[in-house]
Amino acid sequence: MDAPDWDARYAASALVWSAGPNRFVVEETADLVPGRALDVAAGEGRNAIWLAQEGWQVTALDFSPVGVDKGRRGAVAAGVEVVWIVGDATTWEPPPQAFDLVLVAYLQLPRAALRAALGRAAAAVAPGGTLLVIGHDRDNLERGHGGPPDPEVLLDADTVADDLEAAGLQLVAAGQVEREVETDDGKRTAIDCLVRAVRHTSSS
Ligand SMILES: C[S@@+](CC[C@H](N)C(=O)[O-])C[C@H]1O[C@@H](n2cnc3c(N)ncnc32)[C@H](O)[C@@H]1O
Numbered sequence: 001m002d003a004p005d006w007d008a009r010y011a012a013s014a015l016v017w018s019a020g021p022n023r024f025v026v027e028e029t030a031d032l033v034p035g036r037a038l039d040v041a042a043g044e045g046r047n048a049i050w051l052a053q054e055g056w057q058v059t060a061l062d063f064s065p066v067g068v069d070k071g072r073r074g075a076v077a078a079g080v081e082v083v084w085i086v087g088d089a090t091t092w093e094p095p096p097q098a099f100d101l102v103l104v105a106y107l108q109l110p111r112a113a114l115r116a117a118l119g120r121a122a123a124a125v126a127p128g129g130t131l132l133v134i135g136h137d138r139d140n141l142e143r144g145h146g147g148p149p150d151p152e153v154l155l156d157a158d159t160v161a162d163d164l165e166a167a168g169l170q171l172v173a174a175g176q177v178e179r180e181v182e183t184d185d186g187k188r189t190a191i192d193c194l195v196r197a198v199r200h201t202s203s204s
Pocket residue numbers: 003006017022040041042043044045046047061062063064067087088089090104105106107108109
């Protein structure tokens with residue numbers, strides 16, 4: 001999906017994603033001291049706004065102007081400040097090593113484009129900082145629920161981990177996590193890919 005496709009999707013309903021943050025964003029940031037955070041492909045801003053409420057200084061990037069506008073309004077309604085940027089995650093040049101937390105949640109891109117986006121996200125991680133990548137796992141096609149049906153834009157932890165290591169980060173965790181979702185047919189299990197990496201400080 002390109003930016004106009006996402007614009008159309010965001011324009012079609014009040015909120016496409018949940019108002020609250022993704023549960024893995026909450027869990028994986030629980031041990032971090034709030035600092036500067038970058039939310040790549042932030043969409044309507046559910047995670048960016050929550051991070052700001054938790055005390056992070058948040059910059060949120062997405063290539064959908066409609067999504068960014070919804071995020072901006074959501075932040076105002078929540079009474080928090082977030083810096084919103086309309087930009088393409090595969091080409092945007094973040095300030096180098098400037099963020100204590102970089103989040104990439106449910107960004108769905110073909111392989112080469114994802115690698116480019118992860119490289120740029122990794123470059124934004126400060127020494128001692130953390131990069132968190134969460135997305136629909138490829139195994140959903142066989143045994144999970146939800147996510148796009150296109151294997152090309154689904155994640156597998158090994159490939160994401162390789163990309164982050166190639167970009168100079170050190171791996172902390174890479175694997176699958178499960179999320180229960182309510183559907184019209186009852187509860188289903190969505191399988192997510194979760195990869196966490198850090199940039200060591202020169203002394204660590
Ligand atoms: C499934 S949504 C996830 C939004 C948000 N991260 C969340 O978890 O609620 C995917 C988002 O990626 C954005 N996106 C896709 N390709 C992008 C790109 N190349 N650069 C920036 N944003 C992109 C879309 O506009 C959309 O908002």
